[in-house]
Amino acid sequence: MSNEVRLVRLFVSSVANGIQDDTPNEVGGNATSPFYLMIEAAAGTTAGNNKVGYTLVIRACSTSGTNTTFAPVVRHEQAGDPNSHWNLTTPGVSNGYVKSSVLTVDAASFEPDGLYEFVGMLRLGDNTASWVRSNEFLII
Template sequence: MQTNDIQLSRVFTTKASGGTQDNTPTELGGNRQPEFYLTIVAESGDNLGDLGAAYTLYVRAASTSGGATGFARMTQNETVTSGLYDWKDLGANNGYAKISHIRVNSADFPAGDSYEFVATLVTKSGIVSKAVSNEFVSF
């Protein structure tokens, strides 16, 4: 990672009870669960973190099978600041890292269709980073 760069590394869904990628996050033991997590992993170069660089994170969802979703696009204005917005200084000028877990309402994803999330990070200086989640099925 270059000192003046920032990027989304990974976006994936998990069950609310677990932390690993899951392609059926709305189901557990054959039962529909009320919520699941969208995990967002990002990294920033040391200089942007030291300066507390501002960015906007956009998150949207879409059906990959032609269905509809009730998930409203999220917009979060944040800064790369250790201790805020889940950012952590990695020390020794190794940059910053972020792992965030966003609670998602399962009811926003009707059963029987497949979906994915798209996260886009945009800085005021024009850096853009996009990551697409795993495709998942709602039960």
């Protein structure tokens, strides 16, 4: 994995940096906004040290036929760049990099009573790509 950069996991939560939540806009029985999408990625030592560039694309889709107006998010970033939330896997040791970041999501971009998921794609300059789907979630 020394040259590899890949998307590892996406999941939604009702709180920033929280745990996976299948009803992220419901807190204490009440609908709230916003909710949060956690983004996790990994990069090899060589890719992180060389700040390999990539494009991250996040889209939302309905799995139940409802509609979403969530606008795709496109970010042009570099692996290993602390400004893009990359850190060494083990501080002080050159053994790879991990990314953990949070995207704030407006619940109003999703029709109530619908099931949705996010799809993320990370594409490198040589057109290799990795992709993941988030947990399926219900908007209250």
